[in-house]
Amino acid sequence: MRKLIYKIIFFILFLAAIFYLFILPLLVATGRMELSVMSIGFSAFLLLQLWMVIAEFAYESSSAVFGFKRKKLFQFLDMRRYESDKVSKKTGFSVLFYAFLSYLFMVYGYGIIYMFISTISQNAFSTGKLDIVDGIYFSLVNSSTVGFGDITPKSSTAKLIVMSQIIVSMAYVVMLFSSAVSYVRDEANISKTSDMTKSD
DSSP, X not given: OHHHHHHHHHHHHHHHHHIIIIIHHHXXXXXXXXXXXXXXXXXXXXXXXHHHHHHHHHHHHXXXXXXXXXXXXXXXXXXXXXXXXXXXXXXXXXXXXXXXXXHHHHHHHHHHHHHHHHHHOTTSBTTSSOOHHHHHHHHHHHHTTOOOSSSOBOSXXXXXXXXXXXXXXXXXXXXXXXXXXXXXXXXXXXXXXXXXXXXX
16 A cells, blocks of 8 residues: 555656656746746756756766766666665666657757747747747757758857757767667677576
């Protein structure tokens, strides 16, 4: 009964965290909530927490791949500390999952920033104010460095943020994803070798 109560509480907290980290900044960024100093400060605080989650997932994936001694970047975000049967070694799937989740959250985080900039200054982008789909679409196009040209940054602030996203995205591709795939391949080779020695 106690485990069921904990699962229900965890599920409610999970839904609250989704609303808190993903929906509230979106409401402020698109201008659906009144833009005041308080709402801008609060949404900046929420975005900071979202970027902490992004950094934590990227670090967790990197710690397994590169063998960091410290397995967590932010110890207070470790939800597995409440589990009784901790597994210290990450599987190849979990390493790729954390890397991919961090990448998706990064795309979303930049999309929020683009929407927020376009709400404050309608001349920041060639299309004017960006809505939800446009902001996330533009972020995904930038992260993949495709650059279709249908939405282009016009202001210096927008250009600087686009450049930072391209640099971060290249770091994901070059460092994290390629290393994570190597980690999965090495893990598969090790398990295949151990299976062959057991069969002998």
